Amino acid sequence: MLDKLNKMQQEAMELINKAVSMVDTEEIKNRYLSRKSELNYIKKSLKDLDAEMRPKVGALANEIANKIQTVLEEKEQFLYQQELNKKLEKDAIDITLPGKTIPTGKIHPLTRTVNEITEIFQGLGFSLVESKNSPEVETEYYNFDALNFPADHPAKDMQDTYYTKVAPNVLLRSQTSGAQVRTMENKKPPIRVISPGRVYRNESVSARKNNLFHQIEGLVVDKNITFADLKGTLNEFTRIYFGEARPTRFRTSFFPFTEPSAEIDVQCIMCKGKGCRTCSQTGWLEILGAGMVDPNVLKGVGIDPEVYTGFAFGMGVERLTMLKYAINDIRLFFNNDVRFLEQF
Ligand code: 2NL
Numbered sequence: 001m002l003d004k005l006n007k008m009q010q011e012a013m014e015l016i017n018k019a020v021s022m023v024d025t026e027e028i029k030n031r032y033l034s035r036k037s038e039l040n041y042i043k044k045s046l047k048d049l050d051a052e053m054r055p056k057v058g059a060l061a062n063e064i065a066n067k068i069q070t071v072l073e074e075k076e077q078f079l080y081q082q083e084l085n086k087k088l089e090k091d092a093i094d095i096t097l098p099g100k101t102i103p104t105g106k107i108h109p110l111t112r113t114v115n116e117i118t119e120i121f122q123g124l125g126f127s128l129v130e131s132k133n134s135p136e137v138e139t140e141y142y143n144f145d146a147l148n149f150p151a152d153h154p155a156k157d158m159q160d161t162y163y164t165k166v167a168p169n170v171l172l173r174s175q176t177s178g179a180q181v182r183t184m185e186n187k188k189p190p191i192r193v194i195s196p197g198r199v200y201r202n203e204s205v206s207a208r209k210n211n212l213f214h215q216i217e218g219l220v221v222d223k224n225i226t227f228a229d230l231k232g233t234l235n236e237f238t239r240i241y242f243g244e245a246r247p248t249r250f251r252t253s254f255f256p257f258t259e260p261s262a263e264i265d266v267q268c269i270m271c272k273g274k275g276c277r278t279c280s281q282t283g284w285l286e287i288l289g290a291g292m293v294d295p296n297v298l299k300g301v302g303i304d305p306e307v308y309t310g311f312a313f314g315m316g317v318e319r320l321t322m323l324k325y326a327i328n329d330i331r332l333f334f335n336n337d338v339r340f341l342e343q344f
Contacts, residue, residue, distance in 0.1 A: 001057050006064075009068065013068075013071065015028050019079070020079075028068075028072060033068060033072070039065055042057065107344070108344075109325065110317055110318065112321075116241070117237075117317075117320070120237055120240045121237065129179045129193045133195075134195055136200075137170060137171075138171060139170055142177075142181050142182065143171060153256065155174065160201060161174050162202055162211075173200065175314060176215050176217045181297075183195075185301050189221045189308050191220065192220050194219075196214065196215070201213070205331065214316070215314055218312065221309070222309075223308060227260070229311060230313070238264075242324075246269070247266075249267075249284055250263075256294070257291075257297050258294055258312060261289070261290070262289070262290050263290075266284070267283065268282075269324070289313065289315070292311050293309070293311060293312050318333060
C-alpha cells in the first residue's frame with residue numbers, strides 16, 4: 001500500500017511537471033484531490049486496514065495529498081501568470097499613439113467671403129434681402145428692363161445670358177439686382193439691403209471666368225442720400241475687408257442702372273502700389289462697381305426720384321476671395337479638390 005502511494009505521488013509529480021495549461025492542472029486536481037479520487041478513497045478506507053498499517057498509510061496519504069496540492073497550486077499560479085502575460089501581450093495597445101481623428105468639414109472659401117462681407121455690411125446698418133425676393137431663375141424684366149437696360153443692350157444677347165425654355169422672357173439671372181428691385185417694390189424707403197447670391201453668364205470657362213459665380217450687391221434709398229454716402233460706406237467696407245487702411249480710387253464708369261457710376265480700386269495688396277503681376281503693373285486692383293441709382297430705376301418701382309435718392313454697388317465674390325488669398329484660378333472654387341479646400 002505504501003508503495004502504491006509513493007508511486008501515485010511520483011506519477012502525480014510527473015503529470016504536474018508536464019502540465020502546460022490550466023485545463024491540464026484542473027484534470028490533475030480532479031484525478032488526485034477530488035472526493036472521487038483514488039487517494040481520497042484510500043483515506044476513507046483506512047478503517048479496513050489493520051492497526052499497524054493504519055497510521056502509516058494515513059500519514060503518508062495525507063502527506064502526499066498536501067504535497068500534490070502545494071505543488072499543483074504553484075504550477076497553477078505559474079500557468080495563470082503565463083496565460084495572462086500572453087493575453088496582455090496579444091491585446092496590447094500603444095496608448096502613446098495619436099487618437100483616431102474624425103475629419104471635420106470646413107466652410108467653403110466663397111461662403112466664408114459671403115459671410116464676412118455680409119457681416120461687415122450688417123455692421124454698417126444693412127440687412128439681407130429676403131430670399132423670396134431673390135430667385136435665381138428670373139424674368140427679363142427684373143434682370144434687365146427694371147434696371148434701365150435698353151432693349152438692344154448686348155448683355156441681353158443670347159450669347160451673354162442663359163435663357164430658359166420655360167418662356168421666352170425667363171432666364172438665369174446675370175446679377176442679383178432683381179432682388180433689390182423686388183425689395184423696392186415691396187418696401188418703402190428708407191431701404192438698406194444687400195443681396196448675395198449665385199449669378200450666371202454665358203462665358204467659356206477659363207482661369208479667370210466661370211459661367212456660374214457669386215455676387216453681392218447693395219442698395220441704399222432714402223432722402224438726402226449723396227455720392228458722399230456712397231464713398232464713405234465703400235471706403236469703410238474696404239478698410240474692414242482688407243484689414244487696414246488702404247488707399248482707394250474712384251474712377252468714372254458706366255452702368256445702365258446708375259448715374260453717375262464709378263469703379264472702385266483698392267491699392268494692390270500684393271505690392272502695396274509698386275506694380276506687380278497681380279495688379280498688371282498698375283498698383284491698383286478693381287474690387288467694386290457702384291453709382292447713384294438712376295432716376296429711371298426709382299420711377300419704375302414707384303419711388304419718386306424728386307424725393308428720394310440712393311446709391312448701389314456690386315462686387316464679385318470670387319474675385320474678392322482670389323485677391324485676398326492670392327488664388328490664381330477661379331475653377332479651384334468649383335472642382336471640390338480637398339487639397340485646395342482644406343487650406344481655408
Ligand atoms: C459690378 C457692378 C453694380 C449695381 C451693381 C444696382 C442695383 C439696383 C439699382 C442700381 Cl436695384 N444699381 N446695382 C450698381 C452698380 C454696380 O455692380 O461690377 N458687379 C459685379
